[in-house]
Amino acid sequence: MQISLDLVDLLVVSPAIALFLGGLFPIMIKAFSRNKEPNSFVPYGIAVVGTLAALALVAGNWGIQREAFSGALVFDSISAIVSILILIVTLAGLSYLKESPSTQRLQFSEIVFLTMNASIGMLIFAWSNDLIVTFIGIELMSLCLYVLIALSEEEKLSKEAAFKYFILGSFASAVLLYGISFIYGGAGTTSLPEIKELGVNLITTNRMFLIGVIMFFSGLLFKFSIFPFHSWTPDVYQGSPTPITSYMATGVKAATVFFTLRWMSLDILTGERAFPFVDVLQWLAVLTILIGNVGALRQKSLKRMLAYSGIGHSGYVLIGLIAAGIGGQNLVGATGVVYYLFAYTFMTLGSFGVLAALERHSDHEIVLDDLKGLAKRKPVLAISFSVLLLSLAGIPPTVGFFGKFLVLAAAIKQDLNWLALWGVIGSVISVYYYLRPIVAMYMEESILKEESWIPRPMTQFAVSLMALMVIGFGITSESFFAQFFQSILEVFS
Amino acid sequence: MAVVVGSVPKSWVRPTALGLSILHFAYSLLLFRHFDPATANLQLVEQSSWIPTLGIQYFLGVDGISFWLVILSTFLIPFTILASWKSIEDRVRFFHVNLFLLSTAMLGTFLALDAILFYVFFEASLIPMYFMIGVWGGKRKLYATMKFFIYTMAGSLLMLLAIIGLIFLTQEQLGTLSASILDFYKLSIPFVGGQLISTQTLMFFAFSLAFAIKVPMFPVHTWLPDAHVEAPTPGSVILAAVMLKMGTYGFMRFVLPIFPEAAQYFSWLFLLLAVVGIIYGALVAMVQTDIKKLVAYSSVSHMGYVMLGLFAFNIYGTTGGLYQMLNHGISTGALFILVGMIYERTHSREIKDYGGLAKVAPWFTIAFMIVTFSSIAVPLTNGFIGEFLILLGGFQAHRVLGGVAVLGVVLGAAYMLWMVKRVFFGEEGRIVTKYKDMKLDLNLREVVILVPFVVLIFWMGLFPNHFLSYSKTSLDHFVNNMSNYELQVGQ
Numbered sequence: 001m002q003i004s005l006d007l008v009d010l011l012v013v014s015p016a017i018a019l020f021l022g023g024l025f026p027i028m029i030k031a032f033s034r035n036k037e038p039n040s041f042v043p044y045g046i047a048v049v050g051t052l053a054a055l056a057l058v059a060g061n062w063g064i065q066r067e068a069f070s071g072a073l074v075f076d077s078i079s080a081i082v083s084i085l086i087l088i089v090t091l092a093g094l095s096y097l098k099e100s101p102s103t104q105r106l107q108f109s110e111i112v113f114l115t116m117n118a119s120i121g122m123l124i125f126a127w128s129n130d131l132i133v134t135f136i137g138i139e140l141m142s143l144c145l146y147v148l149i150a151l152s153e154e155e156k157l158s159k160e161a162a163f164k165y166f167i168l169g170s171f172a173s174a175v176l177l178y179g180i181s182f183i184y185g186g187a188g189t190t191s192l193p194e195i196k197e198l199g200v201n202l203i204t205t206n207r208m209f210l211i212g213v214i215m216f217f218s219g220l221l222f223k224f225s226i227f228p229f230h231s232w233t234p235d236v237y238q239g240s241p242t243p244i245t246s247y248m249a250t251g252v253k254a255a256t257v258f259f260t261l262r263w264m265s266l267d268i269l270t271g272e273r274a275f276p277f278v279d280v281l282q283w284l285a286v287l288t289i290l291i292g293n294v295g296a297l298r299q300k301s302l303k304r305m306l307a308y309s310g311i312g313h314s315g316y317v318l319i320g321l322i323a324a325g326i327g328g329q330n331l332v333g334a335t336g337v338v339y340y341l342f343a344y345t346f347m348t349l350g351s352f353g354v355l356a357a358l359e360r361h362s363d364h365e366i367v368l369d370d371l372k373g374l375a376k377r378k379p380v381l382a383i384s385f386s387v388l389l390l391s392l393a394g395i396p397p398t399v400g401f402f403g404k405f406l407v408l409a410a411a412i413k414q415d416l417n418w419l420a421l422w423g424v425i426g427s428v429i430s431v432y433y434y435l436r437p438i439v440a441m442y443m444e445e446s447i448l449k450e451e452s453w454i455p456r457p458m459t460q461f462a463v464s465l466m467a468l469m470v471i472g473f474g475i476t477s478e479s480f481f482a483q484f485f486q487s488i489l490e491v492f493s
Numbered sequence: 494m495a496v497v498v499g500s501v502p503k504s505w506v507r508p509t510a511l512g513l514s515i516l517h518f519a520y521s522l523l524l525f526r527h528f529d530p531a532t533a534n535l536q537l538v539e540q541s542s543w544i545p546t547l548g549i550q551y552f553l554g555v556d557g558i559s560f561w562l563v564i565l566s567t568f569l570i571p572f573t574i575l576a577s578w579k580s581i582e583d584r585v586r587f588f589h590v591n592l593f594l595l596s597t598a599m600l601g602t603f604l605a606l607d608a609i610l611f612y613v614f615f616e617a618s619l620i621p622m623y624f625m626i627g628v629w630g631g632k633r634k635l636y637a638t639m640k641f642f643i644y645t646m647a648g649s650l651l652m653l654l655a656i657i658g659l660i661f662l663t664q665e666q667l668g669t670l671s672a673s674i675l676d677f678y679k680l681s682i683p684f685v686g687g688q689l690i691s692t693q694t695l696m697f698f699a700f701s702l703a704f705a706i707k708v709p710m711f712p713v714h715t716w717l718p719d720a721h722v723e724a725p726t727p728g729s730v731i732l733a734a735v736m737l738k739m740g741t742y743g744f745m746r747f748v749l750p751i752f753p754e755a756a757q758y759f760s761w762l763f764l765l766l767a768v769v770g771i772i773y774g775a776l777v778a779m780v781q782t783d784i785k786k787l788v789a790y791s792s793v794s795h796m797g798y799v800m801l802g803l804f805a806f807n808i809y810g811t812t813g814g815l816y817q818m819l820n821h822g823i824s825t826g827a828l829f830i831l832v833g834m835i836y837e838r839t840h841s842r843e844i845k846d847y848g849g850l851a852k853v854a855p856w857f858t859i860a861f862m863i864v865t866f867s868s869i870a871v872p873l874t875n876g877f878i879g880e881f882l883i884l885l886g887g888f889q890a891h892r893v894l895g896g897v898a899v900l901g902v903v904l905g906a907a908y909m910l911w912m913v914k915r916v917f918f919g920e921e922g923r924i925v926t927k928y929k930d931m932k933l934d935l936n937l938r939e940v941v942i943l944v945p946f947v948v949l950i951f952w953m954g955l956f957p958n959h960f961l962s963y964s965k966t967s968l969d970h971f972v973n974n975m976s977n978y979e980l981q982v983g984q
Binding site for chain 2: 390395396397401405408409412413417420421424427428431432435439442443444477478481482485
């Protein structure tokens with residue numbers, strides 16, 4: 001591979017550069033002012049400007065398919081969609097971080113720097129068209145997150161979470177890298193387009209390649225918490241500072257799933273030897289949905305509940321991915337995955353935002369009892385949270401409903417009726433725990449005395465905005481369907 | 494409208510809501526002028542595309558089957574607002590917003606001609622009802638409201654899968670993706686007689702389960718008594734009078750015409766379950782000690798008649814079924830309002846606390862008796878017409894089950910009259926003695942609420958043709974073309 005740098009390469013990575021600068025300036029300012037932490041508005045403002053610039057650059061690149069660095073990165077309309085999602089996540093994450101007591105004080109510049117770099121990692125991960133670059137993206141993202149998780153003031157849980165994520169995450173990365181070397185051993189290349197040409201035959205003829213694919217997949221499944229690689233999720237989500245949890249739960253998942261979708265669209269899972277593999281994936285989807293939703297049933301802590309619910313949602317995404325991976329009618333599946341992620345990002349960001357808003361004024365973790373009577377105390381938060389939860393439960397006409405609808409439709413289209421049936425069963429179970437917070441907010445009396453605090457403006461704004469979008473984008477989902485479908489048609493066929 | 498109610502000052506909420514709902518009812522009465530009863534086609538259609546990628550439309554229209562249900566829904570809202578005038582004191586604004594959201598969802602359900610749009614309204618009606626029971630309900634409200642929600646949700650999600658399957662079938666057979674019910678009618682869905690696993694059978698059961706839970710049919714009726722007993726009066730009224738009809742309406746609009754072979758093939762099962770529901774509901778109602786619970790179980794029994802009529806597959810049964818839907822809406826709605834009125838005063842619904850109420854509250858007793866007569870199908874009241882037609886149809890469909898259903902009428906008379914005897918006559922009960930000096934009888938507001946109901950009971954009983962003439966063409970068309978049912982959009 002010849003290394004060269006020209007203008008197109010720079011144009012493609014320009015959003016990442018903007019992000020990097022947005023993260024670099026705050027820490028530089030801090031370094032030049034004798035390591036004194038500036039007012040938190042300064043790093044926040046710079047980072048937001050950087051992210052907005054990145055958004056503008058992504059929008060400017062929209063619609064043109066470009067490859068950079070000899071095909072190592074690809075920027076097509078799918079990359080554009082995921083970039084926009086990741087940048088929105090970054091914006092929301094920064095706003096939550098800015099207003100969270102545990103992260104705002106001493107080291108805010110460093111936190112901003114790490115967050116921006118994690119976002120760059122996600123972008124590279126999602127754009128990568130070569131397995132080596134994929135790995136670099138994953139590692140950049142993960143390394144920043146290990147540190148971010150450990151930064152909470154709740155010393156013990158946070159350190160434990162960071163350590164757990166670090167150990168398991170490194171192990172998963174190692175397996176993934178090992179898988180990549182097997183794939184290279186089998187195919188003689190790490191470039192996705194080249195694998196695509198060879199893959200269909202290789203997977204039936206070359207055992208080494210199949211093993212590589214399986215190991216590579218295990219690493220990916222770990223990142224978006226599919227059974228049996230899900231066990232870190234609740235602990236890590238619970239232990240991290242809530243803004244970081246919201247950032248991780250959405251950003252990492254979006255990047256991983258989009259990359260997996262790219263992988264699925266290689267059409268290499270159609271070989272005869274691959275069928276047991278696809279069957280296993282189906283079972284994993286079912287088990288993930290069940291474990292996520294049943295696990296969430298008995299959680300008192302809302303953060304843990306949302307973590308388990310996130311596992312459940314990963315299962316639905318996996319259904320869509322499977323439908324997208326089997327040959328034939330796979331465009332519906334791919335559209336379903338994209339839309340589901342889109343819906344999931346808003347619902348989850350909003351829900352964690354509510355928790356972040358509540359935590360600021362509470363000396364302990366938010367449990368179900370803290371929500372009692374919230375409808376009277378904080379009506380805007382309560383109604384936003386209700387909308388978000390109903391959307392997570394998949395009640396029409398929210399985005400959550402249309403996401404589930406598309407994924408189930410994709411499964412039925414591919415004759416995976418039993419998979420759709422399990423999806424429905426999981427959904428029924430989930431209604432119970434999504435409704436419990438609503439019950440507490442609206443139907444039970446408060447056990448706390450009246451409080452005088454008002455939610456911080458940006459968090460409140462972000463949460464209400466997400467709730468509005470969850471309904472608005474649901475009703476107008478046609479424009480998104482059409483856009484996503486068009487993008488997928490452009491890229492994958 | 495919900496927005497308007499949500500934005501007016503607190504003390505104005507009630508009058509505004511009442512005014513709006515009356516306007517709304519008046520507006521729906523315009524249907525009488527624009528609706529043409531001589532055609533079975535869909536009328537007053539509103540159609541525009543919503544999600545064309547998946548063939549989903551915003552598609553509303555009315556025909557003879559949905560006509561009266563629409564009127565019933567708009568008719569009841571003002572009365573529920575009046576009936577809750579005194580009993581709802583907490584979070585009044587939120588309550589009325591809920592009520593209007595609910596009425597939107599109900600109308601949408603009856604008018605929607607696109608399956609996904611129908612599903613959206615069908616599900617969306619759960620949320621306001623969920624809040625209504627959960628916020629203003631009785632002691633075990635949380636249990637009841639959760640059970641109600643999860644039961645209904647479980648059924649309807651399976652239906653969603655079947656709808657998705659049907660949408661893909663339209664693409665296969667008609668060439669375009671479409672979620673329109675009219676296109677569903679044109680499908681020929683593979684059916685193998687005697688075999689449980691065929692596409693049509695599976696879809697048939699998915700739809701049937703969703704609607705059977707809503708109706709509710711035996712044995713998936715168990716959410717109903719809990720929900721009814723815990724719900725506040727307006728909640729019970731809407732639940733019984735309109736929301737249960739969504740289930741039976743679903744059978745008429747979806748299950749029977751889309752899956753005719755499967756429906757014919759399994760009609761014995763549904764006839765049997767309907768009759769079991771009639772008898773079971775009546776027997777359980779007989780042993781209840783709580784008046785509201787008794788009325789709730791009587792609902793199970795009455796809705797059994799409707800199902801019996803629908804699955805008889807003849808004109809008598811179907812007409813009776815539709816008529817009985819309206820009757821049940823009127824009479825059970827009125828019963829719940831009456832029970833609510835007395836509960837407001839005495840805070841007891843135990844039958845044994847009462848007795849001799851007729852002496853202290855004569856007008857209340859008269860109203861209650863009239864509604865009871867309607868409920869037990871005494872001639873001259875509306876209930877008689879409905880049940881008579883249903884039994885006629887039921888006999889033609891199946892002699893034995895039809896005969897057993899007649900037994901249900903006797904049992905129905907028995908439990909209702911026995912309850913009336915214990916509450917209104919005989920020895921003076923504990924509560925009656927305690928509240929004797931208070932004014933227990935009806936006040937003006939309550940008379941205003943009840944008069945239209947009583948008028949309707951007799952009007953519908955004496956001149957059924959005034960009502961049925963609007964549905965006749967549609968019903969004839971429905972019964973005669975059951976196996977290849979189609980609907981056109983009329984002008």
